[in-house]
Amino acid sequence: MKLFYFFLKKIGFKLSKIDKSEDLPILEQKYRIGSNVEFSESEIGDYSYISPDSKFHSTKIGKYCSIGPNVICGYGEHPINFLSTSPLFYYGKKKFDIKITSIDYFEHHKKVIIKNDVWIGANVYIKNGITIGNGAIIGAGSVVVNDVEDYAVVVGVPAKVIKYRFEKEDIIELLKIKWWDLNIVNIDKLHHLFVDDNIKNVLIRLKNEIELNNEN
Structure with a gap:
């Protein structure tokens, strides 16, 4: 059983809530990572999901993101101005049967930032160091x-x-409101605003209801 929970951690599921009255931890699943996904040195926000067969490295994913299958993100780059593009010469970790350097001469995994409520379709490639804005x-x-x-x-x-x-x-108003930071209980109460395609009407009602909730 311990091996099972170790596997869940490795593929990205959170084991953040532990009931001390029980021997086993309770799995608090606020996000989903599909099958055959590589997910290393990365983090993912609540209510986001990654579809199968995607590869994520050095990436910070916000809340409420929808990511399709076969997405490659932050998977590493090679220098184009050095004599060679081979990592044998610029990468400090051993990759082959010899090791020429112990120093990293090139930042090959610049962090990717994917903010909140982002939708990424299937078969997308995202270069290292990119920031993808909210929405x-x-x-x-x-x-x-x-x-x-x-x-x-x-x-x-x-x-x-x-x-x-x-x-x-x-867009300016949406970025001020930052609805993705609202408590999920409040978001649930505001569900009717998330299925209305009149954004101007939604913004007016959303601001009014947030102000009302804050007063209470």
């Missing part, structure tokens, strides 16, 4: 080599902005 959408098959702004929709190789989900003033 952004990455179309399936895209190659992301530049930062993505909040609520932008990007597609293509390389990925380019084709539109923004909402008007600029509405």
Whole structure:
């Protein structure tokens, strides 16, 4: 049984809640990581999920993110201005039967930041060091080599902005509200606002209801 819980930790599930009255920990599953996912030196926020066969390295994922299958993110880069692109010469850890250096001469795993409420389609590649803003959408098959702004929709190789989900003033209001930081109990009460496609109406009602809750 201990081996089972060790395996769960390795694939990214949290074992954060322990009932001391029982011998075994209770699994508090606030996010989902699909089968055959590589997930190393990374973290994932509540109510986000990663679909099967994706690879994540050195990545921070926010809350409420939806990530499709076969996504590769932060998987490492090679220098293009050195004499060779081989890690044998710039990577401090031993990869082969010899070790030339113990020093890292190149930052090959710059951290990727995926903020909150981001939707990433299937078969997307995200370059190291990229930041993807809140509410952004990455179309399936895209190659992301530049930062993505909040609520932008990007597609293509390389990925380019084709539109923004909402008007600029509405995006500003959404970033002020930061609904993803609300308590899940309050979000549950506000569910009706999450299925309304009139964003201006939603913003007015959302601000009013948040203010009302704060007063109470």
